[in-house]
Amino acid sequence: MRKTIIILIAFTFWAGNLFASNVNDWGPNTLPPPSICCDVEIIPDTIPVIVTPGSTFGYTGILCNPSFDSILTDAWIEVEFLGVRYDMGAYTNFHLTSGECRTGHFQQFVCLVAQPGVALYWAFCGDYETKEVCDSSYFEVIITEGRLDGGASEWSLNVDWQENQPSKELMTAVNYPNPFNAQSNIIFDLPIAGNVNLEIYNLLGQKVAVLADGIMTAGQHKVIWNAADYSSGAYFYRLRTGEEVIAGKMNLLK
Structure with a gap:
């Protein structure tokens, strides 16, 4: 299943060193929030992530339910630049049974007008409407100088979700x-x-x-x-x- 989100963003930015971090990981001696509970991770295809304006970068996103009960949760993407976060789109109403995970491969298009700098690429899970965050993950992206001729004219995000039901044609x-x-x-x-x-x-x-x-x-x-x-x-x-x-x-x- 492929879902495309087109985002028109009137700002420019980016560059730095890549790393990824889960800032709310629930260890063996801690408990998740009592209301919404989810785990989210984003893992870039390459390390570090270095892109030219107009090109793309890819990553794997994982959304899991670590609790003993079924949950209904949302996931969304934001880009942070100079302390300000910009909404890049949301995926809502994931129903996950106990221990279930959903995995998708994402392709982020970088707008031609993006300027060199450092940005943090965030994924959140929880309640998108209220912005109640249960878990989050991020990595840095390096945007270089230059421009890819004929490249992306706007910020857009494609995702291929792995289907829940096994298929003989799928791994x-x-x-x-x-x-x-x-x-x-x-x-x-x-x-x-x-x-x-x-x-x-x-x-x-x-x-x-x-x-x-x-x-x-x-x-x-x-x-x-x-x-x-x-x-x-x-x-x-x-x-x-x-x-x-x-x-x-x-x-x-x-």
Whole structure:
């Protein structure tokens, strides 16, 4: 499913060093808010994110329900420049059962009139109408000087959502146990043979491990991540084959 949001923004900006951060991560000794509860992460395709006005950058967005009950939540994107945040669009009324995640791959078009500078690219989840934030994630983007001829004339955002229902034509994946202590299994089904890349990221958007990178046959595969040398906390796996990307959250408890 593809949803396109067109945003006309009459401001210019951007540049800096990239990092990503989840500022409201719920650890083993903390509790989420009692009303709305969700986890959101955005993981850029490349680190650092460096773009020219008129070009694009991509990232994977993950929205999860860490609670024991079903929730109805919203997610939205904002860009922060010089302390001011600009609304880039919202995705509302996600119904998530306990432990369920929705994953999408986003493509952000950068307007031709954007000027060099530093901006923070934010994702929020919670209640969009009241702006009650349950969780957030962000990374920095570097906008260079110059311009891409024939590039994007306005800010716009495309997203390809992974469907909830498995399909024989789609790759599926799950990890267990989760939470886990030292070792977790990532199991995935490939509808056809192809090149597979499986990586682990921390909450800063930094790649910490490459578990697979090569051709695999169609069918079910299991890859084990031994995290004995890593600190406790939340991590994400990103599984890519062709144009399809699946990501999931993993909680390491020691």
